[in-house]
Amino acid sequence: MIEVKSLSKFYGKKAVVEDISVTIQPRKITSFIGPNGAGKSTLLSMVSRLLDADTGDVLMDQTDVRKMKSNEFAKRVSILKQSNYMNVRLTIRELVSFGRFPYSKGRLTEEDERIVDQSLEYMGLTDMQDQFLDELSGGQRQRAFIAMVIAQDTEYILLDEPLNNLDMKHSVQIMKILRRLVDELGKTVVIVLHDINFASVYSDWIVAMKDGRVVKDGPTEQIIQSDALKEIYDMDIPIQQMGGCRICVYFNS
Amino acid sequence: MIFNVIKKARNIEMLGTAMKKRYLLLALLVLSATSLFVGVSRISPIDLLNIHSEETQIFLISRLPRLVAILLAGAGMSIAGLIMQQLSRNKFVSPTTAGTLDATRLGILVAMLLFANATTMQKMLVALVFALAGTFLFMQILDRIKFKDAIFIPLVGLMFGNILSSVTTFFAYKADVIQNMSAWLQGDFSAVMKGRYELLYISIPILIIAYFYANRFTVAGMGEDFSKNLGLAYKRIVNIGLILVALITVTVVLTVGMIPFLGLIIPNIVSIFKGDHLQKTLPHTALLGAIFLLICDILGRLIIYPYEISISLMVGVIGSGIFLYLLFRRKAYA
Numbered sequence: 001m002i003e004v005k006s007l008s009k010f011y012g013k014k015a016v017v018e019d020i021s022v023t024i025q026p027r028k029i030t031s032f033i034g035p036n037g038a039g040k041s042t043l044l045s046m047v048s049r050l051l052d053a054d055t056g057d058v059l060m061d062q063t064d065v066r067k068m069k070s071n072e073f074a075k076r077v078s079i080l081k082q083s084n085y086m087n088v089r090l091t092i093r094e095l096v097s098f099g100r101f102p103y104s105k106g107r108l109t110e111e112d113e114r115i116v117d118q119s120l121e122y123m124g125l126t127d128m129q130d131q132f133l134d135e136l137s138g139g140q141r142q143r144a145f146i147a148m149v150i151a152q153d154t155e156y157i158l159l160d161e162p163l164n165n166l167d168m169k170h171s172v173q174i175m176k177i178l179r180r181l182v183d184e185l186g187k188t189v190v191i192v193l194h195d196i197n198f199a200s201v202y203s204d205w206i207v208a209m210k211d212g213r214v215v216k217d218g219p220t221e222q223i224i225q226s227d228a229l230k231e232i233y234d235m236d237i238p239i240q241q242m243g244g245c246r247i248c249v250y251f252n253s
Numbered sequence: 254m255i256f257n258v259i260k261k262a263r264n265i266e267m268l269g270t271a272m273k274k275r276y277l278l279l280a281l282l283v284l285s286a287t288s289l290f291v292g293v294s295r296i297s298p299i300d301l302l303n304i305h306s307e308e309t310q311i312f313l314i315s316r317l318p319r320l321v322a323i324l325l326a327g328a329g330m331s332i333a334g335l336i337m338q339q340l341s342r343n344k345f346v347s348p349t350t351a352g353t354l355d356a357t358r359l360g361i362l363v364a365m366l367l368f369a370n371a372t373t374m375q376k377m378l379v380a381l382v383f384a385l386a387g388t389f390l391f392m393q394i395l396d397r398i399k400f401k402d403a404i405f406i407p408l409v410g411l412m413f414g415n416i417l418s419s420v421t422t423f424f425a426y427k428a429d430v431i432q433n434m435s436a437w438l439q440g441d442f443s444a445v446m447k448g449r450y451e452l453l454y455i456s457i458p459i460l461i462i463a464y465f466y467a468n469r470f471t472v473a474g475m476g477e478d479f480s481k482n483l484g485l486a487y488k489r490i491v492n493i494g495l496i497l498v499a500l501i502t503v504t505v506v507l508t509v510g511m512i513p514f515l516g517l518i519i520p521n522i523v524s525i526f527k528g529d530h531l532q533k534t535l536p537h538t539a540l541l542g543a544i545f546l547l548i549c550d551i552l553g554r555l556i557i558y559p560y561e562i563s564i565s566l567m568v569g570v571i572g573s574g575i576f577l578y579l580l581f582r583r584k585a586y587a
Contacts, residue, residue, distance in 0.1 A: 074484030
């Protein structure tokens with residue numbers, strides 16, 4: 001369980017994240033949603049220690065994350081930011097092998113190799129493992145990065161807008177994979193999402209942010225409600241029930 | 254059309270095969286042997302049987318040190334370039350295009366002005382401080398530039414280098430040491446002799462350290478966030494890398510002079526065929542750098558025999574040609 005306690009981050013005098021407290025439930029997909037500039041990515045970066053918070057604490061199973069060694073932290077929490085490392089020529093397998101870096105510092109043991117094989121298999125990348133990343137499509141590349149995170153074998157997987165620049169097919173593919181990571185492997189997934197319908201269909205819990213504060217925090221079906229959405233986005237969004245999914249029809253509201 | 258495509262594919266495949274380590278080693282051995290026996294005085298292997306002959310003396314005092322210097326400088330500058338490209342995440346950054354070489358030269362000047370008869374050690378230390386400061390300053394500039402265009406960054410580096418260079422020229426002019434300074438500008442192996450090049454041996458342990466850190470440099474090359482995710486102390490690794498680069502550059506400039514472009518083209522060629530996993534590409538880069546420099550040196554010695562074309566001119570001409578080719582080709586693979 002990750003507990004965020006009155007976390008704030010200031011750039012100059014402006015608070016990007018202001019006094020946020022949320023709890024991230026284990027073995028669930030939690031989505032951070034909200035308008036642009038709400039502070040979602042900043043919050044995610046602070047939880048994953050990429051950014052230092054100005055005030056407040058992040059506790060992971062009652063331990064202050066700042067007190068953990070970076071190597072130990074890397075074995076428990078992985079974070080993928082919007083990836084644009086495209087000028088690096090690594091093969092898929094080489095990239096995924098780096099997921100084992102916190103464990104073996106690059107000198108892979110047989111156990112590491114086995115885990116790399118499994119991660120590639122899990123993401124359906126085994127046949128193309130020797131291709132270079134810069135020769136892949138956006139969806140394949142995103143799958144390769146997720147395979148690396150699987151190889152990193154952390155309890156917590158944090159993703160910052162993993163669907164950016166992906167087409168519908170690949171977006172659905174990635175979200176299904178995240179769902180399987182939670183349901184089959186017992187991971188805890190936290191994602192920043194822009195598309196509210198992906199959040200609605202795939203997540204268990206939603207944290208809605210606006211202007212650096214949390215405005216709504218609860219199970220998905222409580223947040224995907226017209227009145228709650230009005231508060232988050234300032235839009236009247238009707239909700240349709242379709243095939244067991246709650247879909248927000250925001251296109252003409 | 255189709256024929257051309259097939260031909261091109263075959264060429265690339267052949268080049269890729271030629272990139273195998275054992276072929277590179279073979280080429281290196283043949284070229285090294287050639288280098289030892291090319292020169293104004295004719296030396297044949299049989300002469301070497303007589304230890305006291307003049308030929309043997311030339312061989313030991315001039316030819317052998319020259320070969321060693323070429324091998325170490327070639328491997329060293331290429332690795333320095335490779336590390337810089339990885340850490341700056343830009344394929345066109347190298348000691349030439351990031352001001353490291355110019356900062357080193359400024360350092361040598363300062364050493365000469367401060368200590369009237371500077372020893373090699375003093376020059377080296379002062380030059381090292383300047384090379385480090387110059388490189389760190391460039392990395393700071395790089396951090397602050399929002400417009401991270403592949404071509405723009407090295408241009409900034411070249412401008413930065415030119416500023417340092419004009420400062421050097423100004424003070425060298427004032428102190429009347431212009432001629433002395435231009436000796437450091439032009440890379441030249443003809444002056445390499447026993448007793449004058451041994452500083453270059455420093456690059457051997459540096460190359461070993463670089464190999465030891467190869468994986469960390471690769472991870473750091475993926476960016477700060479990526480490195481932190483894997484628990485890597487990003488800033489420390491970048492600093493270690495830049496110190497290694499500065500050390501290599503300083504030893505090469507002090508013993509041989511400036512060799513432009515080498516750190517730029519060699520890592521790029523290797524990257525096209527072998528990718529950017531440093532642990533796998535470091536040996537190839539070192540080997541190819543040494544081979545390329547050997548070829549340039551042998552050609553430079555033969556073209557206007559019995560005179561010599563300086564190595565920096567040879568590398569400059571051949572290297573800039575290859576560099577242009579890479580620029581045009583870049584769109585195809587990046």
